[in-house]
Amino acid sequence: MASVESSSLRPAPAQAGSWLNNAKVRAVLYQILTVVIVVGGIWYLVSNTITNMSQRGMSAGFEFLGVSAGFNISFTLIPYREGDSYLRVFQVGLANTLLVAAIGILFATIMGLFMGLARLSNNWVIRNLARWYIEILRNTPLLLQIIAWYFGVFTLLPNPRMSLVWSDLFYLNNRGFYLPGPVPEPGFGLFLLVLAATVAGAVAYGIWARRLREQTGRILPVLWPVLGIVIVAPVLAFLLLGSPLGWNKPVLQGFNFRGGINVPPAFCALIIALSVYTSCFIAEIVRAGIESVSHGQTEAARALGVKPSRTMASIILPQALRVIIPPLISQYLNLTKNSSLAIAIGFPDLVSVWMNTSLNQSGRAIPIVAMTMGFYCVVSLFVSLVMNQYNRRVLLKER
Amino acid sequence: MNNLSPPQAAHLTDIPDTVKVFVPAAARAAPSSTLGATAWIRKNMxxxxxxxxxxxxxxxxxxxxxxxxxxxxxxxxxxxxxxxxxxxxxxxxxxxxxxxxxVWIPNLIYGLYPKDEVWRINLAFALLIVWLIPLWLPKVNSKVAIGLSMVLLFPLFASYMFMGGEKGAIWTALIAVGLTGFLWTVLTAVTETLWGVPVLRLVARKFGATTAEAESRIGQVVLLALFGVALFIVFELDFVEVRTRVWGGLFLTMVISGFGIAVSLPAGIVLALGRRSKMPVISLLCTTFIELFRSVPLITILFMFNTMLPLFLPAGVEVNQLLRAIVAVCLFASAYMAEIVRGGLQAIPRGQYEAASAMGLGFWQSTALIIMPQALKIMIPNIVGNFIGLFKDTTLVSIIGLLDLLSMARAVGQDTRWIGLFIEPFFFITVIYFVFCFAMSQYSMNLEKRLNTGHKR
Incomplete structure (x- = not known):
């Protein structure tokens, strides 16, 4: 049948054309072609690299991690001595980067929230001040700001003898910022235990009050009892235990300060520049989030007799947060990535201490680059995992 | 009206004087406390x-x-x-x-570029401005083509103007392609303003083409002729070579961000289409590339290319530092651009794809003719935003030792006569960065407002 039909109507299409026009076959062909090109390209680069490395006597292994690094690091969060291994250097850099990111995120959030609310103010002067603060700072490069803070502010400060002093506890000079360091005394562990217990209790009370409200509609006061538990109980415990925390104050001895905590100028400059720069973006996110909740929501809540404070807490904020949180998290990620600019002012973060100093010292380009990029990839994948979970949770439940 | 009887008409006008008629009192002026500058100040401050x-x-x-x-x-x-x-x-x-x-302004703008050759940079940027002008002329219709030709072809021509030196056969042809784009843009702008027809079609009609097919065939010949003219001009050009090591200042910043945007736009489109592709291998490869380059800081990519590009290439191939930086910036910008394009593509309703399929358009036709024109329109503000980010990020090349605007500003303080001068040059370049970025962000906000009109109530 088929052969009769095809011969009578028109000549059968050439066999090659018919299977080439099949979408599935073509998809497979394209993919094979792509794989061949990509694998070929990578193989070309790898073979070049292997030849080049063997010519220069370089090695791609990780065995150098156990070798002593033999250079000093100006600022370390975790203990490090000159002569520790490269692995330790990597850990030091990692810890410093995470420290900068954590503190920067804290400050950036506070400043961003503040500026975002100022941007929404009814007051014309405040609104415009906030606007120009944001416009000027986010339209200039971050690296320029970091360098300006470091070379234009912190290294131009007076020497330790002429320090700027605040109530004999805090000193600011060209060696950095000095503040009293806490010294735990016997009994401090017990105090921490009490603190943890009160915080856990407060959280439990909050959850219980919320469940009660959802089940019975009875509204218990939450804010003041929680604050009371968290503040009063630890303070009492602290006093009862005989104030088990001493302060190690910075004291000027000769040309420099002894004691206390010294925050180096590079760290100060980096934190200030990063948090100020990121706060501009956070401010815009906060503003957009709050503006995204339509005014009808407020009006409806008021019409139902909901108090203004509860309207903000239970109606506006939950809806605004849905818009705010995803871009906010990606700003946090940006801040973490931007902390790598520390290298410009010599602060020993991961990139500076690992991808620059260690790489130049050991010459192990490939493992070092892979480890650095691996760290940032892991952080970013982890954050996007968390964000996907969050987005799934807050997704509008539509019919 | 005619059948209205006289008594009735009389009745209407015959109102006795004693009846009171309601006359509303004249409205009182608004209280002075709600008017004028004082009221505004009171309310807003x-x-x-x-x-x-x-x-x-x-x-x-x-x-x-x-x-x-x-x-x-x-x-x-x-x-x-x-x-x-x-x-x-x-x-x-x-x-x-x-x-x-x-004293340092020339160096802040041109770096260490030889003073006698600076006119080449100025001429190239003047040509760029001429290329841009048609985008604002109301009667020019081929704006998309002109814009694309500018982004894609200008770098070809400009890199020769900046670099100069020996040009082989392929290089000559590429420069001529760039120049052809420029000639075509100018001629099209002129003919569309005067006669409302793009230059190729106009010439084709002059030669007696009546059908669209004939028009496009003759148009191609005309384009080829333009290319010939361009080739002739390029043969005549002979610029002294200026090594990239002396490029610097604002000029270098522009070169790097310009290359970044010119490469990242097409690369981003390809990557985004690849990521959305139904072919698993292609989608996986594109997603890996995009996520890898988006998750690491630019500085690590710059370092990687600075230290590892010589390892990747066969022994003996020298890649200068500027090219390494440009490759790194382009890869980084492409990954970001891909996500912007993907966002734009996702905003196009499914119905558009289905309608294009129903009309019998294949993948490339529907993408090029139906989807991309709509998606690009939505993406423009984000593309401008990406460009602002790129412009700011070019400062990072100063860390790997290129003489961009930031490095030149720091160099002022190392000049023996101006030793230690830091705040003034920094203030100056901050103003430059701010003016560029702020202008672009305002432009993109205006554009967003203008493009949004169709969807906003």
Whole structure:
């Protein structure tokens, strides 16, 4: 049948054309072609690299991690001595980067929230001040700001003898910022235990009050009892235990300060520049989030007799947060990535201490680059995992 | 009206004088407290006690900042001096020392580019502006083609103008392609303004083409002729080679961000289409590339290319540092651009794809003719935003030793005559960065507003 039909109507299409026009076959062909090109390209680069490395006597292994690094690091969060291994250097850099990111995120959030609310103010002067603060700072490069803070502010400060002093506890000079360091005394562990217990209790009370409200509609006061538990109980415990925390104050001895905590100028400059720069973006996110909740929501809540404070807490904020949180998290990620600019002012973060100093010292380009990029990839994948979970949770439940 | 009887008509007009008719009293003027500048000030600055306090605080901040700034930058500033020592002798640290910046302005803009050859940079940017003008002419219809030709072809021509030196056969052809794009843009802008027809079609009609097919065939011949003219011009050009090591300042910043945007736009489109592709291998490869480059900081990519590109390439192939930086920036920008394009593609409703399929358009046809034109329109503000980010990020190349605007500003303080001069040149380049970025962001916001009209109620 088929052969009769095809011969009578028109000549059968050439066999090659018919299977080439099949979408599935073509998809497979394209993919094979792509794989061949990509694998070929990578193989070309790898073979070049292997030849080049063997010519220069370089090695791609990780065995150098156990070798002593033999250079000093100006600022370390975790203990490090000159002569520790490269692995330790990597850990030091990692810890410093995470420290900068954590503190920067804290400050950036506070400043961003503040500026975002100022941007929404009814007051014309405040609104415009906030606007120009944001416009000027986010339209200039971050690296320029970091360098300006470091070379234009912190290294131009007076020497330790002429320090700027605040109530004999805090000193600011060209060696950095000095503040009293806490010294735990016997009994401090017990105090921490009490603190943890009160915080856990407060959280439990909050959850219980919320469940009660959802089940019975009875509204218990939450804010003041929680604050009371968290503040009063630890303070009492602290006093009862005989104030088990001493302060190690910075004291000027000769040309420099002894004691206390010294925050180096590079760290100060980096934190200030990063948090100020990121706060501009956070401010815009906060503003957009709050503006995204339509005014009808407020009006409806008021019409139902909901108090203004509860309207903000239970109606506006939950809806605004849905818009705010995803871009906010990606700003946090940006801040973490931007902390790598520390290298410009010599602060020993991961990139500076690992991808620059260690790489130049050991010459192990490939493992070092892979480890650095691996760290940032892991952080970013982890954050996007968390964000996907969050987005799934807050997704509008539509019919 | 005619059948209205006289008594009835009379009745209507016959109202006795004693009946009171309601006449509304004239409206009173609005209270003076709600009118004029005082009312506005009261409402926006002093509506409550906290608000009034905030206003006073704000005004105090503005006054302090402006007062200090004007005192430093204008009142106490030194405008004529031969060295930083002079400035310090005159005003100390109380005023700015502008002569150092003024002397360095050529270097801040062109880096160490030879003074005799600077005209080439100026000419190239003048050509760029000429290329841009048609985008604002109301009668020009081929704006998309002109814009694309500018982004994609201008770098070809400009890189020769900047670099000069020997040009082989392929290089010559590429430069000529760039020049052809320029000639076509100018001619099209002229013919569309005067006769409303793009130049190729106009010439084709002059030669007697009646059908669209004939028009496009003759158009191609005309384009080829234009290419011939361009080739002839390029053969005649003979520029002295200027090594990229001396490129610097604002010029270098523009070159790097320009290359970044020119490469990242097409690369981003390809990557985004690949990521959305139904073919698993292609989608996986594109997703890996995009996520890898988006998750690491630009500085690590710059370092990687700076140290590892010589390892990747066969022995003996030298890649100069500028090219390494440009490759790194392009890869980084492409990954970001891909996500922007993907966002734009996701905003196009499914119905558009289905309608295009129903009309019998294949994947490439529906993408090029139906989806991309709509998606690109939505993406423009984000693309501009990406470009602003790229422009700011080019400062990072100073870390790997290129002489961009930031490096040149720091170099001022290392000049023996202006030793230690830091704040003034930094202030100057901050203004440059701010003006560029702010202008672009305002432009993109305006564009967003204009493009949004169709969807906003």
């Amino acid at each position: 002093f509506s409550s006690v906290p608000s009034a306090l905030l206003t006073i605080l704000g005004i105090w901040i503005v006054y302090t900042v402006l007062n200090g700034f004007i005192g430093w930058a204008w009142t106490n500033a030194v405008w004529e001096a031969s060295s930083r020592r002079d400035c310090l002798d005159k005003v100390g640290n109380a005023g700015a020392c502008w002569p150092g910046v003024v």
